Amino acid sequence: xxxxxxxxxxxxxxxxxxxxxxxxxxxxxxxxxxxxxxxxxxxxxxxxxxxxxxxxxxxxxxxxxxxxxxxxxxxxxxxxxxxxxxxxxxxxxxxxxxxxxxxxxxxxxxxxxxx
Amino acid sequence: xxxxxxxxxxxxxxxxxxxxxxxxxxxxxxxxxxxxxxxxxxxxxxxxxxxxxxxxxxxxxxxxxxxxxxxxxxxxxxxxxxxxxxxxxxxxxxxxxxxxxxxxxxxxxxxxxxxxxxxxxxxxxxxxxxxxxxxxxxxxxxxxxxxxxxxxxxxxxxxxxxxxxxxxxxxxxxxxxxxxxxxxxxxxxxxxxxxxxxxxxxxxxxxxxxxxxxxxxxxxxxxxxxxxxxxxxxxxxxxxxxxxxxxxxxxxxxxxxxxxxxxxxxxxxxxxxxxxxxxxxxxxxxxxxxxxxxxxxxxxxxxxxxxxxxxxxxxxxxxxxxxxxxxxxxxxxxxxxxxxxxxxxxxxxxxxxxxxxxxxxxxxxxxxxxxxxxxxxxxxxxxxxxxxxxx
Ligand SMILES: [Zn+2]
Numbered sequence: 001x002x003x004x005x006x007x008x009x010x011x012x013x014x015x016x017x018x019x020x021x022x023x024x025x026x027x028x029x030x031x032x033x034x035x036x037x038x039x040x041x042x043x044x045x046x047x048x049x050x051x052x053x054x055x056x057x058x059x060x061x062x063x064x065x066x067x068x069x070x071x072x073x074x075x076x077x078x079x080x081x082x083x084x085x086x087x088x089x090x091x092x093x094x095x096x097x098x099x100x101x102x103x104x105x106x107x108x109x110x111x112x113x114x115x
Numbered sequence: 116x117x118x119x120x121x122x123x124x125x126x127x128x129x130x131x132x133x134x135x136x137x138x139x140x141x142x143x144x145x146x147x148x149x150x151x152x153x154x155x156x157x158x159x160x161x162x163x164x165x166x167x168x169x170x171x172x173x174x175x176x177x178x179x180x181x182x183x184x185x186x187x188x189x190x191x192x193x194x195x196x197x198x199x200x201x202x203x204x205x206x207x208x209x210x211x212x213x214x215x216x217x218x219x220x221x222x223x224x225x226x227x228x229x230x231x232x233x234x235x236x237x238x239x240x241x242x243x244x245x246x247x248x249x250x251x252x253x254x255x256x257x258x259x260x261x262x263x264x265x266x267x268x269x270x271x272x273x274x275x276x277x278x279x280x281x282x283x284x285x286x287x288x289x290x291x292x293x294x295x296x297x298x299x300x301x302x303x304x305x306x307x308x309x310x311x312x313x314x315x316x317x318x319x320x321x322x323x324x325x326x327x328x329x330x331x332x333x334x335x336x337x338x339x340x341x342x343x344x345x346x347x348x349x350x351x352x353x354x355x356x357x358x359x360x361x362x363x364x365x366x367x368x369x370x371x372x373x374x375x376x377x378x379x380x381x382x383x384x385x386x387x388x389x390x391x392x393x394x395x396x397x398x399x400x401x402x403x404x405x406x407x408x409x410x411x412x413x414x415x416x417x418x419x420x421x422x423x424x425x426x427x428x429x430x431x432x433x434x435x436x437x438x439x440x441x442x443x444x445x446x447x448x449x450x451x452x453x454x455x456x457x458x459x460x461x462x463x464x465x466x467x468x469x470x471x472x473x474x475x476x477x478x479x480x481x482x483x484x485x486x487x488x489x490x491x492x493x494x495x496x497x498x499x500x501x502x503x504x505x506x
Binding site for chain 1: 232233237246248250251254256257260262264265318319366367373
């Protein structure tokens with residue numbers, strides 16, 4: 001199954017949000033679920049990043065890369081990064097992959113690599 | 116609104132404590148009651164973040180009221196992430212200011228060392244956005260690290276500045292018998308010497324072990340009272356002069372300007388407006404330095420220094436106990452420790468000590484106005500409050 005991560009576009013004013021929120025941050029005028037889901041672009045620029053060394057127990061790696069990416073449509077997302085030597089502002093492209101396995105489920109999210 | 120005073124303070128040592136959470140809260144509370152010369156109160160507000168998850172105890176306030184034999188006084192627990200402590204103070208303030216109660220015990224307590232440090236980190240990380248952050252492995256050190264990198268790039272903050280905050284606060288903690296860390300550190304030991312990188316490993320690049328507060332157990336408590344009760348108590352008159360609170364987006368990536376902490380700025384503006392004072396009137400401050408970068412940024416957002424210039428003031432020694440704007444004389448979260456639910460209350464415990472002139476070797480001379488910033492989430496729920504000594 002092809003997995004996607006969606007942005008939420010307000011049906012009243014067109015503002016795009018990620019993650020989901022019940023009320024539009026811009027106009028606060030939308031009704032219940034008056035958002036259109038819009039697939040997010042996968043390409044963007046790396047705004048900031050870190051490598052975490054002391055991880056919560058469920059992550060079975062020694063060092064986990066995380067970053068905030070500004071996607072081509074201007075929306076920002078947080079995701080994992082698999083980049084050896086990241087640089088601020090570099091072009092990246094994301095894939096939807098398993099980012100966490102816990103007792104119940106595989107959790108899917110963005111994993112970004114150098115474009 | 117009625118005026119509200121703090122007439123009693125109490126605290127436990129911040130360390131690993133081998134007694135139950137309710138007793139940690141109660142021990143600090145007994146100190147505060149004794150200090151105020153009271154044996155009962157009208158109402159209790161108990162701040163705690165994790166009891167149900169990490170200590171298998173919910174409804175903590177009922178247990179605290181009972182163990183202190185304060186029943187049948189009303190009691191409520193406040194959970195508001197790392198800002199639980201100041202949120203409880205705000206609840207207590209409103210209870211007295213409204214005229215509903217004359218005396219309120221505000222206690223904060225956390226027992227985090229009951230679980231290992233990975234579980235403690237994961238527990239705190241549950242305050243992040245569940246779908247857009249938490250599932251990726253985002254932790255609070257992770258947020259702090261991504262924020263630090265932006266601040267370094269934009270304003271020229273370096274690893275050395277971060278280390279200077281840690282050295283200052285850990286050395287201040289040497290003067291505080293209740294502080295968690297009684298280990299003097301130097302720039303040589305954590306940054307410059309050949310062993311420094313072994314002593315001070317990465318936690319989340321670019322932040323290191325000595326940029327992070329320890330995981331602590333501890334409790335702190337205050338007695339809030341109406342003016343009439345405060346005057347009758349004969350205790351020094353320390354008034355809660357201003358309280359402001361603001362929220363921000365849960366997901367950090369949604370913030371318009373990623374190097375701003377707007378909730379800190381807005382909460383501070385509200386507190387100053389309520390108190391009728393300006394940042395330059397503040398003599399001593401306790402800021403929420405869970406990570407060293409936060410002391411620098413908060414010192415700017417509460418208006419002590421221009422945006423992007425906090426690290427310059429730090430370099431000049433202005434934030435030391437003898438400096439122009441002393442910050443975290445208690446040792447801060449970095450040196451004193453960070454039992455999450457207790458922290459906001461403990462910050463005000465220190466401010467009251469300072470305004471009473473009871474802070475001993477770490478006393479800021481002649482302090483009349485104090486400020487505390489209790490930073491919840493990664494800046495998504497922040498309370499700034501000000502305190503004034505009368506007479
Ligand atoms: Zn809208």
